[in-house]
Amino acid sequence: xxxxxxxxxxxxxxxxxxxxxxxxxxxxxxxxxxxxxxxxxxxxxxxxxxxxxxxxxxxxxxxxxxxxxxxxxxxxxxxxxxxxxxxxxxxxxxxxxxxxxxxxxxxxxxxxxxxxxxxxxxxxxxxxxxxxxxxxxxxxxxxxxxxxxxxxxxxxxxxxxxxxxxxxxxxxxxxxxxxxxxxxxxxxxxxxxxxxxxxxxxxxxxxxxxxxxxxxxxxxxxxxxxxxxxxxxxxxxxxxxxxxxxxxxxxxxxxxxxxxxxxxxxxxxxxxxxxxxxxxxxxxxxxxxxxxxxxxxxxxxxxxxxxxxxxxxxxxxxxxxxxxxxxxxxxxxxxxxxxxx
Numbered sequence: 001x002x003x004x005x006x007x008x009x010x011x012x013x014x015x016x017x018x019x020x021x022x023x024x025x026x027x028x029x030x031x032x033x034x035x036x037x038x039x040x041x042x043x044x045x046x047x048x049x050x051x052x053x054x055x056x057x058x059x060x061x062x063x064x065x066x067x068x069x070x071x072x073x074x075x076x077x078x079x080x081x082x083x084x085x086x087x088x089x090x091x092x093x094x095x096x097x098x099x100x101x102x103x104x105x106x107x108x109x110x111x112x113x114x115x116x117x118x119x120x121x122x123x124x125x126x127x128x129x130x131x132x133x134x135x136x137x138x139x140x141x142x143x144x145x146x147x148x149x150x151x152x153x154x155x156x157x158x159x160x161x162x163x164x165x166x167x168x169x170x171x172x173x174x175x176x177x178x179x180x181x182x183x184x185x186x187x188x189x190x191x192x193x194x195x196x197x198x199x200x201x202x203x204x205x206x207x208x209x210x211x212x213x214x215x216x217x218x219x220x221x222x223x224x225x226x227x228x229x230x231x232x233x234x235x236x237x238x239x240x241x242x243x244x245x246x247x248x249x250x251x252x253x254x255x256x257x258x259x260x261x262x263x264x265x266x267x268x269x270x271x272x273x274x275x276x277x278x279x280x281x282x283x284x285x286x287x288x289x290x291x292x293x294x295x296x297x298x299x300x301x302x303x304x305x306x307x308x309x310x311x312x313x314x315x316x317x318x319x320x321x322x323x324x325x326x327x328x329x330x331x332x333x334x335x336x337x338x339x340x341x
Contacts, residue, residue, distance in 0.1 A: 026052050026053075026269050026271070026272040027052060027053040027054070027055060027269055027272065028052055028053070028054050028055070028078050028079060028269055028272045028273050028276050029055045029057070029076045029077050029078045029079070029269070030043075030054060030055065030056050030057065030077065030078070030079045030080075030081055030276075031057050031059070031064045031067065031068065031077045031079070031080050031081070031264075032056060032057070032058050032059075032064075032079075032080075032081040032082070033058070033059065033060060033061045033064060033081065033082045033083055033087070034058070034081055034082075034083070034259065035058060036056060036058055038289075038292065038293050039056070039081070040056065041288070041292075042279075042280060042285055042288060043056060043276075046276055046279050050275065052272050052275070052276070054276070055076075057077070061082050061083065061084075061087045061165070064080065064082065065080075065087070065090060065091055065094060065096070068080065068091065068094070068096040068264060068266075069094055069096060071266070072266070073265065073266045074266065075096075075264060075266040076266075076268070077264045077266065077267070078263065078264055078266075078267040078268065078269045078270065078272070078273040079261055079262070079263060079264065079267070079273045079276065079277070080096070080097065080261065080262045080264055081123070081259070081260070081261045082259065082260070082262075083126075083165075083257075083258075083259045084165045084166060084169055084257050084258070084259075084324075085120075085122075085169065085257055085258055085260065085321035085322065085324045085325055086165045086168060086169045086172070086257075086324050086325050086328050087165060088115070088119070088120040088258075088260050088262055088325065089322060089324065089325020089326065089328065090325065090328075091119075091120075091262055092115065092117075092119040092120065092262065092325075093325070095265060096264055096265050096266075097119045097120065097262040097263060097264055097265055098119065098263055098264065098265045098267065098270075099115075099117055099118035099119050099263075100118060100119075100263045100270065100273075100274050101118060102274055102277070102278055104278045104281070105121050105277065105278060105281055108281050108282075108283075108299050109121050109122060109281055109298050109299060110298065110299070110300075111320065112318050112319070112320050112321065113125070113258055113260070113298045113321060115262075115322055116320065116322055119262055119263075120260050120261060120262035121260055121261060121277060121281065122258030122259070122260040122298045122321070123258065123259055123260050123261055123277075123280050123281060123286075123289075123298065124258060124259045124286070124289045124293070124295035124296065124297070124298060125256055125257075125258055125295060125296035125297065125298050125316075126220045126221065126222050126256065126257055126258065126259070126295050126296065127220065127221050127246075127254055127255070127256050127296060127314070127316065128166060128170055128218060128219065128220050128221075128254070128255050128256070128257065129218075129221065129244050129245055129246050129247060129254050129255075129314075130142055130145075130148070130216055130217075130218055130244075130245045130247050131205075131206060131209060131216065131217045131218070131219055131224065131242045131243065131244060131245070132209070132215060132216050132217075132242060132243055132245055133209050133210065133212070133214075133215050133216075133241060133242055134241060134242060134243050135241070136212075136215050137215050137216065139243070139245050142216075142245045142247065143247065143248075143250075144247050144248045144251065145170070145174065145186075145218075145247050145248060145255070146174075146178065146186055146248075147247075148186075148189075148190050148193065148216070148218075149185070149186045149187075149188075149189025149190050149192075149193065150189070150193075151189075151192075151193070153193045153215075153216065154192065154193045155193065155194075155195050155214075156193060156195055156214055156215040156216055157190065157193045157194050157195060157214055157215075157216045157217075157218070158194070158195055158196065158205040158208045158209055158213065158214035158216070158217045158218075159190070159194070159198060159205060159217065159218045160198050160199070160200060160201060160202060160204070160205060161198040161199070161340075161341060162198070162332070162335035162336065162340040162341060166202075166220060166257065167218075167335070167340075168328055168331045168332055168335070169255075169257050169324040169328070169331075170218070170255050171183060171187065171331040171334060171335055172323065172324045172325075172326075172327035172328055172330070172331040173255045173317060173319055173323075173324060174186065175327050175330060175331060175334070176319055176323050176324075176327060177252055177317075177319070180330065180334065183334060184334050184337060184338060187334060187335055187337075187338035187340055188338045188339070190338075190340070191338055191339050191340050194214075195208070195213055195214035195215075196208070196213060196214070197341060198340070198341060201223070202217075202219035202220055202223040203219075203223050203226075203227060203235075205217035205218065205219050206219055206223065206224060206227060206238055206239060206242055207235075207238045209241070209242050210237070210238035210239075210241035210242060211238070217242065220257075221244060221294065221296075221308075221311065222293055222294040222295050223294075224239055224242070224244070224294070225293075225294025225305075225307050225308070226293070226294055227239035228240065228307060229307075244311045246312075246314035246315070248315075248317070249314065249315050252317045252318075252319070253314070253315035253316045253317040253318065254314050254315065254316055254317060255317050256296075256316045256317060257321065257324070258298065258321060259295070261277045261280065263277075281298070281299070283297070283299060283301070283302045286298065286299060286302045287302055287303050290302070290303070290304055290305045290308055291305045294307060294308065296308060
């Protein structure tokens with residue numbers, strides 16, 4: 001793992017890609033579901049190099065969306081930064097975002113990770129593969145998400161609840177790939193194979209697999225990365241007890257999602273807001289995220305942290321992530337019918 005000094009060295013490289021200080025006599029107001037520690041160093045660097053003040057309000061995804069809806073055009077927010085394309089779609093559908101155009105973002109961020117109508121762009125990529133207990137599972141027995149419904153895995157799977165947006169987006173991706181009927185059959189099979197009723201977050205699924213409560217867990221890799229560098233020896237040991245398996249590599253690829261940014265409909269500082277999004281999408285900022293939070297870059301050719309590189313390359317599903325939002329309501333109804341609590 002790189003030292004903190006190397007992380008700060010990456011931040012220092014950002015200076016060359018930014019306008020001179022004072023280029024914008026402006027400010028940017030952000031509503032962010034990302035914790036302050038996971039974004040503040042980059043915002044500080046942006047302010048240092050451009051003179052644009054950044055005011056940050058953090059909160060839960062749902063609460064921030066409700067706040068934007070309640071404030072309407074009187075909202076002070078210029079940018080919404082949130083996790084999961086499903087949440088970005090909800091903000092767009094609620095009418096609290098606006099389209100924006102940026103040649104830099106079009107060039108640096110693949111179309112898959114951009115809203116087709118220009119309302120949001122992905123800033124980081126998070127994969128949701130299968131994690132397996134090294135001492136109990138032969139990875140040769142694993143293949144696809146669809147195979148998790150096979151009776152061979154009865155009583156062996158841990159996954160969080162159906163009200164989690166990450167799982168809703170996973171199911172939406174399956175609907176897009178396999179159709180509604182096949183995905184509902186799959187969901188019923190998955191529920192039948194659960195080792196325990198869904199509870200807790202992704203870290204809890206990993207811990208359960210390490211403790212022998214289940215053999216397989218479906219979880220985002222950045223949680224595993226965080227556990228591997230945790231100050232808690234028990235958490236590190238749990239993370240070290242599992243390995244990553246990339247499903248669907250012979251087909252559409254592993255399900256991925258994003259954290260991303262949208263310019264609000266009420267933005268009073270749109271030009272500065274777009275400049276900040278462009279900054280957050282630079283290769284150097286992407287590399288910082290990969291190191292600090294274990295998330296994959298959305299662009300090509302960006303250096304990975306040793307942890308991410310150690311899990312090896314994988315084929316990602318190239319479904320435009322806007323579809324995850326479009327299919328979210330159907331996915332939620334399907335999960336309910338399948339008894340996924």
